[in-house]
Amino acid sequence: MKRYFPILEWAPAYSRATFAADLIAALIVTVMLIPQSLAYALLAGLPAEVGLYASIAPLVLYALFGTSRTLAVGPVAVASLMTAAAAGQIAASGSPDYLAAAVLLAFLSGAFLLAMGLLRLGLVANFLSHPVITGFVTASGLLIAASQLRHILGVKGGGQTLPEIAESLWPNLGSINLSTVLLGLAAMAALVAARRWLKGSLIGLGMSAGTAGTLARLGPMIVVIASILVTVLLNLPASGVAILGEVPRGLPAPALPRLDPDLIARLALPALLISIVGYVETISVAQTLAAKRRQRIDPDQELVALGASNLGAALSGGFPVTGGFARSVVNFDAGAETPAAGAITALFMALATLFLTPALYNLPQAVLAATIIVAVLSLVDLGAFRRIWTYSRADAAAMAATVLVTLGKGVEMGIIAGISLSLALYLLRTSRPHMAVVGQVAGTEHFRNVLRHHVVTVPGILSIRVDESLYFANTRALEDRILAEVADRSALKHVILMCPAVNDIDASALESLEAINHRLKDAGVLFHLTEVKGPVMDRLGRSLFLRDLSGQVFLSQIDALRTLAPEETQAALCCPRADSLKRVS
Known part of the structure; x- marks a missing residue:
């Protein structure tokens, strides 16, 4: 009462x-x-x-x-x-x-x-x-x-x-x-x-x-x-x-x-x-x-x-x-x-x-x-x-x-x-989510934007982070960005989508992820996910997406790199850490 x-x-x-x-x-x-x-x-x-x-x-x-x-x-x-x-x-x-x-x-x-x-x-x-x-x-x-x-x-x-x-x-x-x-x-x-x-x-x-x-x-x-x-x-x-x-x-x-x-x-x-x-x-x-x-x-x-x-x-x-x-x-x-x-x-x-x-x-x-x-x-x-x-x-x-x-x-x-x-304004802002190609900060297990930091990247692997939940208004932007990045890399073998900021994936976004997975698979590129939150993972588990996923779902980005490129990742971990921040305008 x-x-x-x-x-x-x-x-x-x-x-x-x-x-x-x-x-x-x-x-x-x-x-x-x-x-x-x-x-x-x-x-x-x-x-x-x-x-x-x-x-x-x-x-x-x-x-x-x-x-x-x-x-x-x-x-x-x-x-x-x-x-x-x-x-x-x-x-x-x-x-x-x-x-x-x-x-x-x-x-x-x-x-x-x-x-x-x-x-x-x-x-x-x-x-x-x-x-x-x-x-x-x-x-x-x-x-x-x-x-x-x-x-x-x-x-x-x-x-x-x-x-x-x-x-x-x-x-x-x-x-x-x-x-x-x-x-x-x-x-x-x-x-x-x-x-x-x-x-x-x-x-x-x-x-x-x-x-x-x-x-x-x-x-x-x-x-x-x-x-x-x-x-x-x-x-x-x-x-x-x-x-x-x-x-x-x-x-x-x-x-x-x-x-x-x-x-x-x-x-x-x-x-x-x-x-x-x-x-x-x-x-x-x-x-x-x-x-x-x-x-x-x-x-x-x-x-x-x-x-x-x-x-x-x-x-x-x-x-x-x-x-x-x-x-x-x-x-x-x-x-x-x-x-x-x-x-x-x-x-x-x-x-x-x-x-x-x-x-x-x-x-x-x-x-x-x-x-x-x-x-x-x-x-x-x-x-x-x-x-x-x-x-x-x-x-x-x-x-x-x-x-x-x-x-x-x-x-x-x-x-x-x-x-x-x-x-x-909300729809406009979230329909164009911030996405960044990331690399490993030398001497650490951290991954940051390649345009803002001095980082180590692995040939053949594209790591891209999306900083927004995925829903009907921004799925096209995600597809376009990933496919554009893939088109510029002829030797690409793996695409890793980092999801630390993804709190939700609606049905439209799920269909887009499935389309990305199929297109990459047809091109001979494996599609992986990392740092997927528990509630999002629970919903994905109720679909066929995880069964058809060409790659894997990793707990963290460093786990993915250790699995897909162990030698390069270990070398980056052993490098002395320096100032990683790029001076960008």
Whole structure:
């Protein structure tokens, strides 16, 4: 039961001291989560209270099923943007059908994640390469920031892509509201100052690091309270400053979303993409924080926990949620010891929904937009392109393509392009595996590339090493390389294929090995294998390949050379060892 309910591992040892630590962390995260949940709901095109709803049940369910002690689940920027993009294809923002689509997205995402968790498909995170993830997150951050400019400027606008946003903003630039601009810029400046310099400044004034850190984390809430007071005192709504307005009090009654088959069909792919992106972000954050405390994360169980959290969000009228990086780091730094901190946060959020919403009536939308912009711009990493380009131009090209597609065509097309590019790059790279003709390093039993090292080779024997598993995409390259090398050696008697890096041989590769064996045999050349791994050897043993093999399978390369060319091999072993490395460009 502990495998499916990790709470059974930590709950029996839960103590008063642990509760105190979780309580403090929950208070700090709640202060951060209230404005974020409101802001991300508006980013998703939903009523503000939906963000509060999505910050209650999911946190409780993650506490039951999650394996991370410090992950903070809830609304996040990227998932909110993807929700807006998907629901916007169904209905107009603010309509009942739009809300129904957002809730159904949470339900479908939860169902997908739960199914993948039960099937133990945690490896799904491996289908997105790091450069593609970086490109997608960077582009999403820029797209989110651009989408909030209309609130900062106090004008109308919209759109799901950068061209659409620019096209909608341009005609309205003449009606910019100066009061809104000043308020939004002031909020951004205060939020940036609190994030970057407040803690250091307080420490410089003699305050302890812990107290200074806590006050710095209260920066967003201080900005929210100050903006409400300024709005009331200066009567800013009379100057055209848009405010949040009435946020309904009370908790939603649990209910199933509208399970319309046609709507499910239209939202299935967006929900799957939200699930994958949300899981990748969640598992990355969870593993990073767990490593700092030498704790363990179960990727498959995290799928179950995140699936349950999204189902909880759907049943309580919320939208898709995932593990948030900023909130999780704050939760970690605040000293959270167990997932109970999330459950306590949910309790505080429920109390806020019941009693604090009237106080949010005069909260300017420009301040919520500033909160989003400051949060998402920290995700933008434009310098990553230069670093990746220096190391791998193919990966840098994939990152650039992901950024451009996301900005130009939207988040759904961006993530589809990212996944496609990741798989295409893998197929391209592995379809052209590195293969090297090798020789013996004098005085040793080691074999190295003849182009990189001074080695001893034996006339009549070709030793070639393949540095990749063999499968349908690269078998032609292996055949072509071996046959080309054989064609250049008229006195050849033996071909040895070294397989230390071959972890798998699929059916297509097996047929290629059989074809190589027959062609070499017809040419009077024996075909041998060396250093074949046990699992690969087991599979070969179930075929006819070993029976028809013209040569032998040797445990090691040195064993093969001792058998096929004992005198030359012994002479190479007796030679004094010198610097074997060739100076190649």
